[in-house]
Every structure is written in C-alpha cells, then in structure tokens.
Amino acid sequence: MYNKLLDTFVAVVETGSFAKAAEKLFITNTAVMKQMNNLEEQLEFAAFRRTSQGIFLTEAGELFYQEALTYMALSKEIIEKARKVAATNQYTIRVGTSFLNPCKAIMDLWSKISDTYPQFKIEIIPFDDNKQNILTVLDSLGTTFDIIAGSCDSKQWQERCQYYELEPLPFCCAVSREHRLAKKKSLTVSDLDGETIMMVKKGDSPANDAVRQLFIQSDSVISLENLPNFYxxxxxxxxSNTSNVLLSFPQWKDIHPNLVTIPLEIDPRSSFGILYPKNPSQDVVEFLKCLNI
Incomplete structure (x- = not known):
C-alpha cells in the first residue's frame, strides 16, 4: 500500500503551493511543509525547488511525480480487487455469550486485529447458562455457535470441547455488602475462620478440589456447603440472601448488585480461555489462528 505522504505530495504539485494544498486537504500549512520535508528525507533527494516565486518540481521530483501517479492508481486498483475478493469470501463466526460466560474477552481480542482480517464477521449468539442446561450448551458448539469464553476446569466441560487458555484465573470470594468481610481489599484463609463457604462439590474441578483441600487442612474452622458442579x-x-461466602471468580464481580467480590490470596488457580468444538470447521480453525490460537 502506498505511503500516505504521496497524497499530500500530489496535492502540492497539482495546486502549486503548500498553502493551497493545505486548504484542499483540510490540514494546516505547517503540517503540509512538515510532511514534504519528511518525504524528501525518505527519498534522499530534493523533490521541490523553493523560490520567492513559488515551489517547482526538480527534474527528479517531476519523474517521481509521474511514477507516483501510476503507483497510486495501481495501489488503489489492487486494494479494490482485494476488497471484492474479501466481500465474496466472508466467514461468519458465531460467538456465544451469556450472563456467566460473556463474550467480552473474545471481542476485546478481536477488536485489536479485526481490520487485518476483513473476511471474518462476528455474530453474537446469546444463550442461557443455568446449571441444568450448560452441558447441552457445550454440546451445541459447532452447531448453534462456534466459540465461547469461560473458565474451563470442569472435567465434564473438557470432555465436550477443546480449550485454549488465555490466562490463569485467580479465585475470589463473593459476600453480601452487609457481610463483615465486605470491606476487605483481599482475603486470606484465616480471614474465613468461622465462615460457611459455598463451592462446587468435589470431583469435577481439580482447581476447586485443591482449594477445598486447602480449607480442610487449614487451622481455621471453615464449613463447606456443596453446590452443583455449575453455578x-x-x-x-x-x-446474597445468606451470610455465606461464595467461592467465585473476578469476571463475575458485577453479576449481582448486592455482592462484593474480593480476591482470595491462595496459590491454586483455575483457567480462563476460549472453548471450541472437538472437531471445529475450517472457518473456525482459521479464525482461531488469527487470534494466535
């Protein structure tokens, strides 16, 4: 793609002055002069003769001007052809999103590179992720939608999809705003002495099981309330309606207006990333490559 300084160069040549070129391009006279000085530095020769009667092209500048017109026209033609090809080879990637598994992480990644891959379009597909149907949702990867973002430490989840980790996921504790711990900036296990911790039952999540063992082996008196495998x-x-503490994650901090989410200072981590089908389509494979997955 041609250097944008060529647009200013051609405007200067065709108007015959820096001031008129600035007016045509809706920029300042100073900006035009700086751009032309920059261009001549890159070219390593003088394109203009600056005189009291005006500015004129040097012999080298005249040759450069003629060749630049050809180059710019060819560049625009190439870009237009490429756009037509991109328009006829559009691929739609369906991104699932829900209350507990929002698509923001995927969209944040995509926004940084979307201009480079115009052949892909994103369609957001909402889904309901209650604990009764979340496994059915995962079975729908590749049919209803192509990818979702979420924590994936569940053995049942991993049986149903492939997974790419974006980052380790620290554990937090959620408590009601009236709870004695609500104003804490962070929590240690000893802070939880005397509390009832709500967390998923043992067996499906190695990370949750590691946290459970940490609570059991601590010197603090902590009661554990077993929850279903999925929230x-x-x-x-x-x-919110009890004095219990809920083992949670940072991305859920805004789920409930009456809950405060506080970092838990422990070593075990879960995992956050992108879930996609066991046998993804070629479109999805190419899209994931764009994300460097």
Missing amino acids: DMSTFNRC
Whole structure:
C-alpha cells in the first residue's frame, strides 16, 4: 500500500503551493511543509525547488511525480480487487455469550486485529447458562455457535470441547455488602475462620478440589456447603440472601448488585480461555489462528 505522504505530495504539485494544498486537504500549512520535508528525507533527494516565486518540481521530483501517479492508481486498483475478493469470501463466526460466560474477552481480542482480517464477521449468539442446561450448551458448539469464553476446569466441560487458555484465573470470594468481610481489599484463609463457604462439590474441578483441600487442612474452622458442579443466578441470589461466602471468580464481580467480590490470596488457580468444538470447521480453525490460537 502506498505511503500516505504521496497524497499530500500530489496535492502540492497539482495546486502549486503548500498553502493551497493545505486548504484542499483540510490540514494546516505547517503540517503540509512538515510532511514534504519528511518525504524528501525518505527519498534522499530534493523533490521541490523553493523560490520567492513559488515551489517547482526538480527534474527528479517531476519523474517521481509521474511514477507516483501510476503507483497510486495501481495501489488503489489492487486494494479494490482485494476488497471484492474479501466481500465474496466472508466467514461468519458465531460467538456465544451469556450472563456467566460473556463474550467480552473474545471481542476485546478481536477488536485489536479485526481490520487485518476483513473476511471474518462476528455474530453474537446469546444463550442461557443455568446449571441444568450448560452441558447441552457445550454440546451445541459447532452447531448453534462456534466459540465461547469461560473458565474451563470442569472435567465434564473438557470432555465436550477443546480449550485454549488465555490466562490463569485467580479465585475470589463473593459476600453480601452487609457481610463483615465486605470491606476487605483481599482475603486470606484465616480471614474465613468461622465462615460457611459455598463451592462446587468435589470431583469435577481439580482447581476447586485443591482449594477445598486447602480449607480442610487449614487451622481455621471453615464449613463447606456443596453446590452443583455449575453455578447459575440462583447461586448468587443464595449468597446474597445468606451470610455465606461464595467461592467465585473476578469476571463475575458485577453479576449481582448486592455482592462484593474480593480476591482470595491462595496459590491454586483455575483457567480462563476460549472453548471450541472437538472437531471445529475450517472457518473456525482459521479464525482461531488469527487470534494466535
């Protein structure tokens, strides 16, 4: 693609002055002069003769001007052809999103590179991720939608899809705004002495099981309330309506207006990333490559 300084160069040549070129391009006279000085530095020769009667092309500048017109026209033709090809080879990637598994992380990644890959379009597909149907949702990867973002430490989840980790996921505790711990900036296990911790039952999540063992082996007196393997809105409502502490994650900090999410200072981490089908389509494979996955 041609250097944008060529647009200013051609405007100067065709108007015969820096001032008129600036007016045509809706920029300042100073900006035009700086751009032309920059261009001549890159070219390593003088394109203009600056005199009291005006500015004129040097012999080298005249040759450059003629060749630049040809080059710019060819560049525009190439770009137009490429755009037509991109328009006829559009691929739609369906991104699932829900209350507990929002697509923001994927869209943040995509926004940084979308201009480079115009052949892909994103379609956001909402889904309901209550604890009764989340496994059915995962079975729909590749049919209803192509990818979703979420934590994936569940053995049942991993049986149903492939997974690419974007980052380790620290554990937090969610408590009601009236809870004695609500104003804490962070929590240690000893801070939880005397509390009832709501967390998923043992067996499906190695990371949760590691946290469970940490609570059991600590010197603090901590009661554990077993939850189903997957949370839904009723889980957060129960935490809000009791004095219990809910083992949670940072991305859920805004799920419930009456809950405060506080970092938990422990070593075990879960995992956050992109879930996609066991046998993804070629479109999805190419899209994931764009994301460097």
